[in-house]
Amino acid sequence: MPAFRIALAVLSLAFVGGCASPLVTLSARPSDAVASAEDVARGAELFPFRASDGTWGFVTADGEVAVPAQFDGASEFHEGRATVGVGGRVGAIDPSGRIVVEPVYDEVLAFADGRARVRVGTGRDRRYGFVAPDGQEVVAPTLPEATVFRSGLSVVRLREGRLTLVQKILIQIGGGSPSDRTVAIDPNGRVVLELPHDEVKVFSEGLAAFRPEKGRRWGYLTREGEVAIEPQFEGPALAFTGGLARVGQGGEIGYVNPTGDFVIEPQFEAAGPFSEGLAAVRVDGQWGYIDSTGVMVVEPRFERAGAFSESLAAVRLGGAWGYVDTEGGVVIEPAYRSARPFRHGLAVVFRGGRPLLVDSAGDLVGPDR
Structure with a gap:
């Protein structure tokens, strides 16, 4: 970096913070809250839909409205909770439609291992934390980096203590900070592993x-x-x-x-994860599927290819998405802008910007179909 830019960085940092400023720390409140087995079961059988007025709700596999359309946006249920948008912010509901995570965040990811990662702020100001199924902030959103929970652990970046002027300069010009620590935390926010990598x-x-x-x-x-x-x-x-x-x-x-x-x-050239014994792979610009021994069981001919779920996979052909079976046979003709995996016999597909539900025969299900 040119000397004059470094000097400007030093000057600006000196004005905003002097020689030291507080760093983000790990703020945790343990919680034993869990979603009930009933919520998990009910949520697994609900699907998001968008009404004609642009609001979102949830329907059953039979197309009956279970949660009336009222949200700015909605995701599928995971572990008995679904992310919804309210007034430009994001929270989460239970299968009855009751808000359990207040919509005060910029992002709420799907629950995994009993925790949902939440985010406040954008760009360099973004900070991450975790909430329990009852909405309690188990880890306050103060972390500059955090993965979702898997195998009972989340990898997070901590900055503890106070930044010196030199450390602030390093961050300003794109370098790291000597105060950064990478650790693994458990679902209650306890540091269980130092990760010096x-x-x-x-x-x-x-x-x-x-x-x-x-x-x-x-x-x-x-x-x-x-x-x-x-x-x-x-x-x-x-x-x-x-x-x-x-x-x-x-x-x-x-x-x-x-x-x-x-x-x-x-x-x-590229490859997807294994699901139901098959994985999508790209050869010479086209996608097909291999089995776990590497044998090509569906020859590459698709523009894009997703993972198998309930013996069907979304593929793109001729610029549109449809579904194929495990032998590569087209089951649902490509006709959609995008398509998601099947779950409980239904899949969410998009025609234009509108989400629709289709069954395994390709028939539309639900209200306003």
Whole structure:
């Protein structure tokens, strides 16, 4: 950075904070709140819909309105809770439509492991925290970085103590801060693991991809912080699903097992996670599907391809989305702008900007269909 820009940064920081300023810290309040089994079961059978006036509600698999349209936006239920928009902010409801997480956040992600990640602010001012199913802030939104919970852990970035002027300058010009710590916390916000690495991704199936300090290659850590797979992959290094993780080596993607051995050698331009024994892969610009041994079971011919759910996968062909079965046969003709996975016999598809529900035969279900 040119000297005059550094000088300007020093000057501006001196005016706004002097020689030291407080840093964000981990503020936690343990909670034993859980969503009831009834809420989880009821929520799994509800689907979001948008009414003709633009508001959102929820319907059953039979198309009956369960929660009248009243929200600015709505997501699917996860663990008995669904994210909704109210007055430009975001909260969450239970299956009866009762607000349980007050709409005071800029973002509320789906619940996982009994916690939803919340965000306030945007850009460099964004901060993350976690709420319980009853809406209590278990971790106040003060964290500059935080992954969603998986395997009972979230990887978060902490800054503790007070920033010196030099540290503030480093942050201003894009550098790190010596006060930064990467740790893993449990669902009650307790630090259970120090992670002295440059980067650690979300835990999945008990493992998390990591890159050591000043290292260029990726490996995997256990929930105890031990190295399970030595850093050896050029990247990307993605989460484990179905016992396999996608990793990049030599400019191509393959799949490794939890010991780091390639089960499917790097050979694909891009690849998706395994689901129901199949994974989408791209070869020469087209997508098809392989099985867990790497055999191509659906030859590449799609423009895009999603994961299988209830034996159907969304694919794009001719610029539109439809669904195919596990042998690649078209079950629902491509006719939609986008399409989501099937759940309980129904899937959300979009025609223009309007969400619709279709069943496995491709018939529209629900109000205003």
